[in-house]
Amino acid sequence: MSEIGLMLLRMAVWLGLAPLLPGLINKVKAAVAGRRGPPVLQLYYDLARLWRKGVVLSTLASPGFVFGPAVAWLAVVAAAALLPLGPLGAVAGFRGDVVLMIYLLALARFATAWSAMETGSAFEGMGAAREVSFAVLAEAAVIAGVLALCVQSGRLTLADMLGESAGPGAALLGAGLFVVLLAENCRVPFDDPNTHLELTMVHEVMVLDHSGPLLAAVLHGAAVKLLFFAVLLVQAVLPMGHWPAGTALAALAGGVLLVTVGVGLVEALLARVAFRRVPLLLTSAWVLCVFALLVAWKGGGR
Amino acid sequence: MNARSEFLPLSNGGAVVWPEVPVRPIESLVEHTAAALGTGARLCAWFGVPEGGGVSVVAVLAYDAEGRLGVARSAPVRGGYPALTPRQTQAHLFERELGEQHGLEPRGHPWLKPVRRARNGAPLHGEFFRVAGAEVHEVAVGPVHAGIIEPGHFRFQCAGEEVLHLEIALGYQHRGIEEALPGGPHRATAAQMETVAGDTTVGHATAYAMVMEGLAGVEAPLRAQWLRALALELERLANHTGDLGALANDVAFLPTSAACGRIRGDFLNLTALICGNRFGRRLVRPGGCAFDLEPDRAQRLLTGVARAMDDLEHAAAWFWDSATVRARFESVGAVSDREARELGLVGPAARACGLVRDVRYDHPAGWHRLAQVPVAVWPGGDVLARARVRWLEIQRAVEFLREQVPAGPEGPLLEPPPPPAGERLAVALVEGWRGEICHVAVTDAAGRFRRYKIVDPSFHNWTGLALALRGTAISDFPVCNKSFNLSYCGADL
Secondary structure (H helix, E strand, O other), X not given: OOHHHHHHXXXXXXXXXXXXXXXXXXXXXXXXXOOOOOOOOHHHHHHHHHHHOOOOOXXXXXXXXXHHHHHHHHHHHHHHXXXXXXXXXXOOOOOOHHHHHHXXXXXXXXXXXXXXXXXXXXXXHXXXXXXXXXXXXXXXXXXXXXXXXXXXXXXXXXXXXXXOXXXXXXXXXXXXXXXXXXXXXXXXXXXXXXXXXXXXXXXXXXXXXXXXXXXXXXXXXXXXXXHHHHHHHHHHHOOHHHOOHHHHHHHHHHHXXXXXXXXXXXXXXXXXXXXXXXXXHHHHHHXXXXXXXXXXXXXXXX | OOHHHHOEEEOOOOEEEHHHOOEEOHHHHHHHHHHHHXXXXXXXXXXXEEEOOEEEEEEEEEEHHHOXXXXXXXXXXXXXXXXXXXXXXXXXXXXXXXXXXXXXXXXXXXXXOOOOOOOOOOOOOOOOOOOOOOOEEEEEEOOOOOOOOOOOEEEEEEEOOEEEEEEEEOOOOOOOHHHHOOOOOOOOHHHHHOOOOHHHHHHHHHHHXXXXXXXXXXXXXXXXXXXXXXXXXXXXXXXXXXXXXXXXXXXXXXXXXXXXXXXXXXXXXXXXXXXXXXXXXXXXXXXXXXXXXXXXXXXXXHHXXXXXXXXXXXXXXXXXHOHHHHHHHOOOOOOOHHHHHHHXXXXXXXXXXXXXXXXXXXXXXXXXXXXXXXXXXXXXXXXXXXXXXXHHHHHHHHHHHHHHHHHOOXXXXXXXXXXXXOOEEEEEEEEEOXXXXXXXXXXXXXXXXXXXXXXXXXXXHHHHHHHHOOOOXXXXXXXXXXXXXXXXHHHHO
16 A cells, blocks of 8 residues: 555545444433443544534634634544554554653643633633643653653654553553543543533533534544544553554454444443542542553663 | 410411410510520521501510410511521521511611612612622622522622632512412412412422411311322422432433433422322312322322332432542531521421431421421531431431322311411421421401511521621532522522
């Protein structure tokens, strides 16, 4: 396949397959609760519907209200472009791209919080405050996890470091990154993507006033982010670079599916924690990643 | 006991002759009421009856320990009077209502503003209480909410995530029920009473029927009293089950949430088995019940209750066994027993503070004189305690149905009562699933209503919710709100 074709294929996987994950999670939740649940493709239908709709804009909001979701979507997709898809490889990559990836995720969060503040609503202000305060801890955990991978593999390119084995700390890293995945994607126990109660929301409340294509961008961006973290988690744990391409691809797909079902089961079986306990949970994730870092540093890293 | 003699005693469902109700100057009525409330009585109702160009204030007290009620009234008042609220907090909403309905000014009331509406049109709530400070922010929620619930406005004063003060403003559901009743009973009155709070249809209809029977000086046939008690427990089962599911839903605990939603429907369908309506509409009528429960349908009712309870026990076990759920409920939204007593909380909200307060036990009337229900009490006053009380009451309601359904007495079901006697005052208390429902009727010389006062349990308990939020995280408001699950339309009338 030509390089261009491969490039398009990678982008197609990121943009096209991402909305499948929330549908799968909802199916798992419904099955546990004994319901039939919405179709797996529901998010695709929703995106198509939202894309055709108009946008309601507050007279008080500056253009930042519109830029926010657009910038956030672009930043998340750009971060995804840096992440390799197992043997398919990354859309782009260079030495030190891992640092850019972390900054792109932060940029996406900044843009979402910015557009949330634009409406001047007390709800959205509260949501933005919660989102950024939890992010301080979640980011620390991501950075510790990525550092562990860097130290273990001795590389600074995502494609190289993820291909290597995560070493003896793989289980610690996997557990830490799974908790970060739940927090970053606003899943139970950190947030409840299904709730209608504005006062309890974190991420959902920030986008309450967005509608039409803007909301579609927000929802699609959230799905890409979920796929992003699932792919990161699976590759961080499995030494896929040493496997044949077919096996590696199957392992990646199977791993992402497993993570998705895991998220669904967590949501189906746990209640969400009170906000005052969220820092405790995120600190535990950070500690897990730091121990993975220590293991990589002292035991067998290059 | 000194204060006791100032009030004319009567029992639940009874009536007294209006001219025999002791008349005092308003200052003396306030004095005696404050003294009685200070020595263990409870304020059931405090309302005005227009009389001779002024307003006669009526006090209805409950002496729970003695199973007695007491009534007294003031000489007609014009203008204002020294408020009762500064001495007894439980009067505060009643006095605001009195000011709104009759233009009387309770002087010295700390927070005098309308309860439901301005003189004309939409709710007019005036100034909200504000906490000053650069760190303090105000969050306004409602009256239009994100879920399919009733309209109400909540004004939070917050420091970060912590709620310093919550003020609840209602009145959006005001339909003018009390205003429609003078001159009645009308043909539509019984149907209107069932819609005071639609989820408490049987409770309010029973209270109305008891008032009508009390005014006429008769009692409903025993078989009707039995059927009313069964329907009341079915109503309790359905609503408590729905509440447990709603609590689970608010903390994103899906298994119980999904199961309880369905099981609530099963209990509603059992009410429909009796009378063809899931909420028990047209079942209870003055003088008895309009539908009978024959032995074969009684058997189907019992089977249905057993099956639904079987499912519910599983759903509740998931709930109580989950550490994550308990962690979300413990010490959240706590009301102390002292606060509960001062505010005059009723129903599960009061019993979750450890107060033994249940009309079925304290003031038994109808079938409850023959079949007692144990009072379900849990200490703590937090969301967990309120959920626990609900679960205890579910278990006891099922036990009650198992025992009482086969024990139905033979006899007539409906004996329409004679028209109400003139110049009477009748009081009926019913323990609905939210707590004490109080209906008071005063008739004129021709036996028509001069005044009909309805006190829904929510009227007592809304302030409890506001207090429960103090010092709680604002994100815990929904779960606190569900744990009380108060009626907007019941308070708005």
